[in-house]
Amino acid sequence: MRTLVIARRELGSYFRTALGWVLAALFLLLSGLVFAASSLSPGEPASMREFFTVWWSLLVIVAPAISMRLLAEEQRTGTLEPLLTSPVAEVEVVAGKLLGAAGFLACCLAPTLSYVAVLAWLAGPDLGPIVAGYVGVMLLGTLYLSVGLLFSALTASQTLAFLATMFFLLLSEVGAQRAAAHLPAPLDAAALALSVNLRLGDFARGVVDSQHVVFFLAATAWFGGLTALVLRTRRWA
Amino acid sequence: MIELHDVSKRYGRVEAVSGVELTINPGLVTGLLGPNGAGKTTLMRMITGYLSPTAGRISVCGHDTVTASGAARRCIGYLPDAAPAYGEMRVDGYLRFRAGLCGVARGQQNAVVEKALSQCWLSEVRKRRVGELSRGYRQRVGLAAAVLHGPAVLVLDEPTTGLDPGQIREMRGLIRELARPGEGVPAGRVVLLSSHIMAEVEATCDRVVIVHRGRVKAAGTPAELVGGAGSVGRYVLEVVLERNGTISEQEDGLVGVVRGRLLGAGGAVGGAAGGVAGVRRVTVIGAGDRRLKVEVESEAGADDLREAMARALHGAGVVVTELVRERASLEQVFLNAISEAA
Numbered sequence A: 001m002r003t004l005v006i007a008r009r010e011l012g013s014y015f016r017t018a019l020g021w022v023l024a025a026l027f028l029l030l031s032g033l034v035f036a037a038s039s040l041s042p043g044e045p046a047s048m049r050e051f052f053t054v055w056w057s058l059l060v061i062v063a064p065a066i067s068m069r070l071l072a073e074e075q076r077t078g079t080l081e082p083l084l085t086s087p088v089a090e091v092e093v094v095a096g097k098l099l100g101a102a103g104f105l106a107c108c109l110a111p112t113l114s115y116v117a118v119l120a121w122l123a124g125p126d127l128g129p130i131v132a133g134y135v136g137v138m139l140l141g142t143l144y145l146s147v148g149l150l151f152s153a154l155t156a157s158q159t160l161a162f163l164a165t166m167f168f169l170l171l172s173e174v175g176a177q178r179a180a181a182h183l184p185a186p187l188d189a190a191a192l193a194l195s196v197n198l199r200l201g202d203f204a205r206g207v208v209d210s211q212h213v214v215f216f217l218a219a220t221a222w223f224g225g226l227t228a229l230v231l232r233t234r235r236w237a
Numbered sequence B: 001m002i003e004l005h006d007v008s009k010r011y012g013r014v015e016a017v018s019g020v021e022l023t024i025n026p027g028l029v030t031g032l033l034g035p036n037g038a039g040k041t042t043l044m045r046m047i048t049g050y051l052s053p054t055a056g057r058i059s060v061c062g063h064d065t066v067t068a069s070g071a072a073r074r075c076i077g078y079l080p081d082a083a084p085a086y087g088e089m090r091v092d093g094y095l096r097f098r099a100g101l102c103g104v105a106r107g108q109q110n111a112v113v114e115k116a117l118s119q120c121w122l123s124e125v126r127k128r129r130v131g132e133l134s135r136g137y138r139q140r141v142g143l144a145a146a147v148l149h150g151p152a153v154l155v156l157d158e159p160t161t162g163l164d165p166g167q168i169r170e171m172r173g174l175i176r177e178l179a180r181p182g183e184g185v186p187a188g189r190v191v192l193l194s195s196h197i198m199a200e201v202e203a204t205c206d207r208v209v210i211v212h213r214g215r216v217k218a219a220g221t222p223a224e225l226v227g228g229a230g231s232v233g234r235y236v237l238e239v240v241l242e243r244n245g246t247i248s249e250q251e252d253g254l255v256g257v258v259r260g261r262l263l264g265a266g267g268a269v270g271g272a273a274g275g276v277a278g279v280r281r282v283t284v285i286g287a288g289d290r291r292l293k294v295e296v297e298s299e300a301g302a303d304d305l306r307e308a309m310a311r312a313l314h315g316a317g318v319v320v321t322e323l324v325r326e327r328a329s330l331e332q333v334f335l336n337a338i339s340e341a342a
Helices: A002-016 A018-038 A049-053 A055-067 A069-077 A080-084 A090-122 A127-154 A158-182 A187-193 A196-204 A210-234 B040-047 B069-074 B091-101 B106-119 B135-147 B165-179 B198-204 B222-226 B247-263 B306-314 B330-341
Strands: B002-011 B014-024 B029-033 B055-060 B076-079 B153-157 B190-195 B207-212 B215-220 B234-241 B279-288 B291-298 B318-326
Touching: A002 A018, A002 A090, A002 B091, A018 A049, A018 A055, A018 A090, A049 A055, A049 A127, A049 A196, A055 A090, A055 A127, A055 A158, A055 A196, A069 A080, A069 A090, A069 A127, A069 A158, A080 A090, A090 A127, A090 A210, A127 A158, A127 A196, A127 A210, A158 A187, A158 A196, A196 A210, B002 B040, B014 B040, B014 B215, B029 B040, B029 B165, B029 B198, B040 B055, B040 B153, B040 B190, B069 B076, B076 B135, B091 B106, B091 B135, B106 B135, B135 B153, B135 B165, B153 B165, B165 B190, B165 B198, B190 B198, B198 B330, B207 B222, B207 B330, B215 B222, B215 B330, B222 B330, B234 B247, B234 B306, B247 B279, B247 B291, B247 B306, B247 B318, B306 B318
Parallel strands: B029 B190, B029 B207, B076 B153, B153 B190
Antiparallel strands: B002 B014, B002 B055, B207 B215, B234 B291, B234 B318, B279 B291
């Protein structure tokens, strides 16, 4: 219940500030360009596979921008104090913040459904892979937001939270793929399992593998749990 | 009730709060008084559960703030220093959010928000964004957010900072009102506020706790503290000699008589050989025609010496024409407390 209270406020705050609208506009612009470049090619099958595959690189920028203010701003302005002295558990704060940010990501994604309508009007694509693609983007986006939330809890500077999240996301993905290329079996498979880009590729192809779903949810819960731990540790500072 | 048992808090090597024992009862406004950096905010943050004590135990309404943190926090309404709030939200929306956080059911939120808006004189700015409000209004928004769920304990960190004199008077009245018994708080609320302004605490609080360098230096009602063992009494006497003659002729004699009668034979301290017990020092502060004005300082914690001094002087042919007891102020008590610690 309190999680939803926090999530509602968080979602609303994106639309009450210029940052939210700028992010939404940027998101729409980038996704529009990607759609035009990847899905509107004459002679190609009507599909959004390329569109979703490119989403990893967009989310590496967009997710940190959405998440950077979640707790850093609260620390800077002092609102974290009334929040954490309310009868709310740290886990509820984290879940509420994450839900609100994921809700904003969903709001940013919603206008891209018009691309599906355009594609349907032009060529009648298979809707299954498109639905799976959206599920994959939301799962990956929420995971990235949870990483951003953790960095946002570690600093009162939004800029620092943004940069640290972006570099972490870039390095972890590039690192996983590089390690997979150089490590012997079975370590290469383990490294490859950490590559979210490959998992997103499966969603883009229309494959909703339960392993991928569990991976994204578990990783999101892991970073969320770490964030709750950071908040709890603050009390002992 | 708030109870602190041997509470300490360390920030690295710095001990911000050390061995605090304190009980704060409902129905009274209790003021934490101390200079900047005394540990007042740290104490409040530990009571509200924002920080955990390094050692010791704090219980709020019977709930331990560490092991039953959620239950303890449900009893507390907290106004942090500078009243932080989300500037982009409208006042009523922010209060509804805080009501939701405190577990007020959605159906009751409008009613509790309305009550808090009217209680804290915020109705006229209810649709304004918090970030656009003056400091005084933001402070009221913070107070409204603290009281709206009807907590049994109110913790207010520097509640009148940034307010103008009129707002300060209103805020004091509201704080005293909140401590009184009411709906859901038959014994009244525990109201704990902090301040480094003496007049503020004197005007608002029923009980004062003086904190310095993380330790409680004194606690009690303002009257208890002022009349307590740590305070020195001061009296101003004007006396006139009954015999004829000018003071210039007899000044030395009169001073000697007064000193002798108050301090004892030879002016010995402590009232030996006929002096008044409790008198520590006699200082001449003025002289006129057959008149003498002296300041008498009593031992710390001595009783009221006016009657004893008047009797002692009357017996020596000296008429007391004026005798004023200068009461020690809370400020003197406070300065004594923090200078003893220095």
